[in-house]
Amino acid sequence: MRAIRTSVACERVHEQVSLELDSELSQLERRMVAAHLERCADCRAFRETVRRFTEELRAAPLEVPRRRPVVVARPRRISLAGAQLGAAATLAIAALGLAGQFGMPWSQRTGSLPQVRAANLFQASWTPEREIAQLDAALEHPRRHVHLPGPVPAI
Helix, strand or coil, X not given: XXXXXXXXXXXXXXXXXXXXXXXXXXXXXXXXXXXXXXXXXXXXXXXXXXXXXXXXXXXXXCCCCCCCCCCCCCCCCCCHXXXXXXHHHHHHHHHHHHHHHCCCCHHHCCCCHHHHHHHCCCCCCCXXXXXXXXXXXXXXXXXXXXXCCCCCCXX
C-alpha cells in the first residue's frame, strides 16, 4: 500500500492513461495528460508500466479454449408477491393522480390562490381571460404602462 496519497489530478491521469493508449482521449485531454506528465515523475512511471503491460498483452497469442463453454439458460421466475406489489403501487399512484385532478374546487382549498396554483403541476400557466383584460386596459389608457405577458400583438 502506498504511504503517500496521490493527488486528485494524479488519480485522474491514472484513469486517462489507458484511454490514451487506446486513442480514446480528445486532443484537449491528451494535452492535459501530457502537461501533467511533464511535471509528475510518479505518473510518468505509472504510464510507462501500463504502456509496457498493454504492449505485452496485445502481442501475446490468443488462447484457444480446449472445451467449448456451455451457457445454461435458467427460466426466469416472476414472484407473485413482486407482481402484486407492483400492481398495488401502480394503483396507488393512479388513485393519487385522480384525487389530485378531481379534488376540491379552488374556492374550498386552503392557502392563497397563487400558492395553490404553484402546487398544482397540472394547472395551465396561460390564462386568456387575464391577458384579454390587460389588453383592454392598455387600449383604454394608451399612455399608462401595463405589463403584458408574452409577445404584444401589433395594434
